[in-house]
Amino acid sequence: MAAFMILFAEQRERHAIRRERVFRNRTQVLDTMQDNELIMRYRFPRHIIFQLIDKVTDEMQPTTYRCHSIPTQIQVLTCLRFLAKGDYLSEIADIHGISKSSSCLVVHRVVNAICNQLKNINFQTGTGEVRKVKSDFHKISGFPNVVGAIDGTHIPIQGMSSDDEHTYVCRKGFHSINVQGVVNSDLRFTNAVCKFPGSTHDSFILQSSCLPDVVSNLQDGGWLLGDSGYPLKEWLMTPIGHPRAGQEERYNLAHCRTRNVVERAFGVLKARFRCLHKTGGSLPYNPQKCAKMIECAIRLHNLAIDNRVPLTEPVEADAGNNHIIAPTVNNIAAAAIRDRLVQRF
Incomplete structure (x- = not known):
């Protein structure tokens, strides 16, 4: 048989x-x-x-x-x-x-x-490059000594069934990767961190990156501009929580106008690559592959900026993560620097 x-x-x-x-x-x-x-x-x-x-x-x-x-x-x-x-x-x-x-x-x-x-995400550290960046930012609203604007944004990803699934649920209730970006006045990304789950706080991502060492050791100094989600540092200027009329209000206004470039940069990025936008659904891959796609999109965004490629899609201003308040840390040296800076306004 x-x-x-x-x-x-x-x-x-x-x-x-x-x-x-x-x-x-x-x-x-x-x-x-x-x-x-x-x-x-x-x-x-x-x-x-x-x-x-x-x-x-x-x-x-x-x-x-x-x-x-x-x-x-x-x-x-x-x-x-x-x-x-x-x-x-x-x-x-x-x-x-x-x-x-x-x-x-x-x-x-x-x-x-x-x-x-495509190696085109580079934070400028050369003396000539840094001076040009500061000059371009100063033209926006008269805010001096700025070497970059920093913020975070959430990129939707598909839910997963792993043990750390809950860490990817952001404060808005969906699975995401919290992406940190630093941009110049021309909306070009000079730093990007794309690996942290959506529940991670912006300030933690910043402290885990190379930026604190890089910015604090610039030869001629310089400041990043961040929203209230970041702590006040000697190299990171944040808005005043409850400004008084006059110089403090003018400082906050100049800070907001200058820092707004990072929100516009994220808006342009998501308009150019709709797979990152909520209207495109969510990235249907595991977090590691999603992070690689986000990095690729940012590199292609910089390529488009360098070559002045027009954007045919409507741009929505990205709200970022600016309504999260960073934990209060008394940094006397940083507060003194900001007080002296306010006197210029």
């Missing part, structure tokens, strides 16, 4: 019809679309997309010698489309002529390659 079953299985295997491979039509959008259409759909014009392809090609080369691997161009376009629109992967896969499973692999592969090859 056993011999009969083995013989029957061998005969059925010989006569099994192998499923024919399907090669989908992959439309070459870079050959058919104008730059304005590419910016609407992929956030970059043709020449910058080609630059990205050139940067990641070596890292994206397939290890297979089969002739039907997905071209690097299709992989980059698939990733940019997902970041830009936050669409379902099945829809993006159909647009680019690949399967849904392939599109999922492609997005993460390109995200990692861009993060590895």
